[in-house]
Amino acid sequence: MQVQFRIERFNPDQDTKPWFGEYTVEVEPTDRVLDALNLIKWHQDGTLTFRRSCAHGICGSDAMRINGRNRLACKELIRDYGDKITIEPMLGFRVIKDLVVDMEDFFASYRTLQPYLINDEPAGVGRERPQSPEEREVFDDTTKCIMCGACTTACPITWTNEDFLGPAAIVNAHRFIYDSRDQGANERLEVLNSKSGVWRCRTIFNCTEACPRGIQVTRAIEQIKRTLLTGDNNPD
Amino acid sequence: MYHRFDAIIVGAGGAGLMAAAQFASEGDVAVVSKLYPTRSHTGAAQGGISAALGNLEEDHWIWHMFDTVKGGDYLVDQDAAEVLSREAIDAVYELEHMGLPFNRTPDGKIDQRRFGGHTRNYGEAAVRRACYAADRTGHMILQTLYQQGIKNQVRYFNEVMMVDLLMTDDGVCNGIIGLDIQTGEIHIFHAKAVLLATGGFGRVFKVTSNALALTGDACAILFRRGLPLEDMEFFQFHPTGINKLGILLSEACRGEGGIIRNGKGERFMERYAPTLLDLAPRDMVSRSIHQEIRAGNGVDGQDYVHLDLTHLPAEVIEQKLPDISEFVRTYMGLDPITDLVPIQPTAHYAMGGIPTDVEGRVTVDGDNTVVPGLYAAGEVACVSVHGANRLGTNSLVDLVVFGRRAGKHMLEFMRQNDHQPLDPEPDYRARAEIDTLMSNETEENGADIREELQVHMMDDAGVFRTAEGLQRLQSKLAELKDRFSRVGVRDKGTTMNMDLMETLELGYLLDVSEAVVAGALAREESRGGHFREDFPERDDANWLRHTLAYKTSGGIEMGSKPVVITRFEPKERTY
Numbered sequence A: 001m002q003v004q005f006r007i008e009r010f011n012p013d014q015d016t017k018p019w020f021g022e023y024t025v026e027v028e029p030t031d032r033v034l035d036a037l038n039l040i041k042w043h044q045d046g047t048l049t050f051r052r053s054c055a056h057g058i059c060g061s062d063a064m065r066i067n068g069r070n071r072l073a074c075k076e077l078i079r080d081y082g083d084k085i086t087i088e089p090m091l092g093f094r095v096i097k098d099l100v101v102d103m104e105d106f107f108a109s110y111r112t113l114q115p116y117l118i119n120d121e122p123a124g125v126g127r128e129r130p131q132s133p134e135e136r137e138v139f140d141d142t143t144k145c146i147m148c149g150a151c152t153t154a155c156p157i158t159w160t161n162e163d164f165l166g167p168a169a170i171v172n173a174h175r176f177i178y179d180s181r182d183q184g185a186n187e188r189l190e191v192l193n194s195k196s197g198v199w200r201c202r203t204i205f206n207c208t209e210a211c212p213r214g215i216q217v218t219r220a221i222e223q224i225k226r227t228l229l230t231g232d233n234n235p236d
Numbered sequence B: 001m002y003h004r005f006d007a008i009i010v011g012a013g014g015a016g017l018m019a020a021a022q023f024a025s026e027g028d029v030a031v032v033s034k035l036y037p038t039r040s041h042t043g044a045a046q047g048g049i050s051a052a053l054g055n056l057e058e059d060h061w062i063w064h065m066f067d068t069v070k071g072g073d074y075l076v077d078q079d080a081a082e083v084l085s086r087e088a089i090d091a092v093y094e095l096e097h098m099g100l101p102f103n104r105t106p107d108g109k110i111d112q113r114r115f116g117g118h119t120r121n122y123g124e125a126a127v128r129r130a131c132y133a134a135d136r137t138g139h140m141i142l143q144t145l146y147q148q149g150i151k152n153q154v155r156y157f158n159e160v161m162m163v164d165l166l167m168t169d170d171g172v173c174n175g176i177i178g179l180d181i182q183t184g185e186i187h188i189f190h191a192k193a194v195l196l197a198t199g200g201f202g203r204v205f206k207v208t209s210n211a212l213a214l215t216g217d218a219c220a221i222l223f224r225r226g227l228p229l230e231d232m233e234f235f236q237f238h239p240t241g242i243n244k245l246g247i248l249l250s251e252a253c254r255g256e257g258g259i260i261r262n263g264k265g266e267r268f269m270e271r272y273a274p275t276l277l278d279l280a281p282r283d284m285v286s287r288s289i290h291q292e293i294r295a296g297n298g299v300d301g302q303d304y305v306h307l308d309l310t311h312l313p314a315e316v317i318e319q320k321l322p323d324i325s326e327f328v329r330t331y332m333g334l335d336p337i338t339d340l341v342p343i344q345p346t347a348h349y350a351m352g353g354i355p356t357d358v359e360g361r362v363t364v365d366g367d368n369t370v371v372p373g374l375y376a377a378g379e380v381a382c383v384s385v386h387g388a389n390r391l392g393t394n395s396l397v398d399l400v401v402f403g404r405r406a407g408k409h410m411l412e413f414m415r416q417n418d419h420q421p422l423d424p425e426p427d428y429r430a431r432a433e434i435d436t437l438m439s440n441e442t443e444e445n446g447a448d449i450r451e452e453l454q455v456h457m458m459d460d461a462g463v464f465r466t467a468e469g470l471q472r473l474q475s476k477l478a479e480l481k482d483r484f485s486r487v488g489v490r491d492k493g494t495t496m497n498m499d500l501m502e503t504l505e506l507g508y509l510l511d512v513s514e515a516v517v518a519g520a521l522a523r524e525e526s527r528g529g530h531f532r533e534d535f536p537e538r539d540d541a542n543w544l545r546h547t548l549a550y551k552t553s554g555g556i557e558m559g560s561k562p563v564v565i566t567r568f569e570p571k572e573r574t575y
């Protein structure tokens, strides 16, 4: 089928402001949006620029706005969009070129919340730190994050509030706070209780809707709020 | 820009990051990666990482070693396989201690599942050896190691692509050249030691489970510099790729009880591997699928068969294979709980690569002479623990065991050695290559060449090979290389020039393909992942040895290296 793409373009070396390029491509309905972008880049306009790698929703490279919603281009099939598709970069990040955005601040927010296991007790040689399947289950959902940025840039609070750490950073803090092996919850909760933390969240659910991994992002944020209020480090 | 570090690690997948973790508190080390670290393809690994923990049933490292050697059709270097299976145990615990959220047994230990070719007591029956985190084990390894890097404040150069390797006239490695994709700037990295951990090159084939970024860069760069590539003819085709797309459906599907059926609904593996059935090694299962298809037993006479999970309890599918189920739903519009899934073999894993010893040091000949300062680990390297065919879950083990060893050895090396002086103009080769690509007229389109390459490699260097097909492929490669010399980059800018990146990658793909084809043509036998229809038997008398391919001005020359055999004498491989 023929599909018409409108793609936001911006090359800092020559453009003063973004513009839309229009491209018509012949694709199968079962092709991915990413396949179409590749066809355009490879056979029509070699300057079109976007990040991609795994092509099946695992690496988090190609989050972008597809018909206005944050999606991974490699996880969306043409047939679900029909013959007119508009593609724009994620909102709220500086555009480096075309669909490629600067994610340095995004990763900096993530790092603020110490996204690594904190446990100073020796683990013992030749064995694991024990953890029951139930304890493991508690934080399963938030281990899925691929840091594509779709949730954070779907959140209107992050567009207006530079301080807000954003949903992705909080999701990754959640992954450790509720890990029974971790001892760093208090330090992370302190940051999350500050003005850049969870209280900025207005429970709009855009993040949950945007997450290509199906993570219940808003729920995770709510669990942290509850822990802050009750001091109970058990999310449910 | 000039940078000076003690050590440079190229590649931020499991191998590179595990090596970086060894420098926790010492040494000035930087990781250079053309992708953001978390975008590396280690994150796509699904099924598991094997280690004989024996958490659910009796298991021993030596059984793991035996399976690795047999699975590799006895082309495995057994000293390396022993290191792999012994150190796997400790490496898995180390990952757990770093925080990796493995699935757990009811008593709180790391859970383990069955995987192809992993057996108890030297082949008696399948054993639970693969440690896993649902079907995103690789994702969790990559995340956990990246997180350790944050904790250890590792220095990253992201979206910087290695385009050349630096060596002194005496053959000591002293750095690399990187192209900053974001700015177009050339970086000179001067180092005492360099680790190459750039992953595989599945993108030489049309249908592959590999990421677009897996283009064999480091292999090609070394090859161009006259260093050899080992056993390049051995490429693994994984039996269960989603039809046409090549997206992987992990062997864990079969580990959990899934069955492959032909168009008649038959469980045809009963005829090919009566003991291990669907869990026979991948090369055998992939060949069996192709044989069924050739015999007209594909589904509706087409070139695919079915993966059947419909008899598994829905909870098993949802809880142990959630990502895979989602792939099937997203890309096929099918539900694995109720529908048969169309599959075909997909190009998956490079057994061959840059020859190294068990410390990760790059070697250059049949005597294992090392290149001081140069290391390789992970899929890019050939230690060789996978021989002619890798067992499932053994790549992730390889990354952490040999990534760790290489990191530790580099640490020792940089303590004892100084920086070797650089040439006055170390970046001239890289600049010349890039200038040519940027200034060429765009007479030829790189994408056309790449597409043709991938189709021909799949047809003539895929699961089945013949001298005739490989010779045809050699002429094709010569033609494509000639056309490549007339490719010009269409994007003339400096910011985020991914057209330039893809064109450089195409050059690498072409060189790597040449090495694959040369090896495949030379090896006149069938072993593991390399099947020659004109030489269908394994030939230990002539071919129980590794090949080394060297690029010379007169074409590719083949050398060889003996296989290290310590504990297990080669036997016929039946399952």
Ligand SMILES: Cc1cc2nc3c(=O)[nH]c(=O)nc-3n(C[C@H](O)[C@H](O)[C@H](O)COP(=O)(O)OP(=O)(O)OC[C@H]3O[C@@H](n4cnc5c(N)ncnc54)[C@H](O)[C@@H]3O)c2cc1C
Pocket (backbone or CB within 6 Å): B010, B011, B012, B013, B014, B015, B016, B032, B033, B034, B035, B036, B037, B040, B041, B042, B043, B044, B045, B046, B047, B048, B049, B137, B138, B160, B161, B162, B163, B197, B198, B199, B200, B209, B210, B211, B213, B214, B217, B218, B248, B250, B348, B349, B377, B378, B379, B380, B392, B393, B394, B395, B396, B397, B399
């Ligand atoms: C879908 C899939 C599932 C798999 N499942 C399993 C499994 O269950 N168990 C198992 O054991 N194995 C599995 N494998 C195999 C295993 O995942 C890979 O072999 C392994 O992850 C490779 O890791 P690596 O560190 O060598 O390279 P990668 O993780 O591929 O990383 C390569 C790195 O090199 C960088 N790089 C590449 N070229 C350059 C350059 N020119 N300059 C700078 N940087 C560069 C990239 O940016 C990247 O960071 C699977 C593979 C696939 C594709």
Ligand code: FES
Pocket (backbone or CB within 6 Å): A051, A052, A053, A054, A055, A056, A057, A058, A059, A060, A061, A062, A063, A072, A073, A074, A075
């Ligand atoms: S390309 Fe990896 S998530 Fe889309």
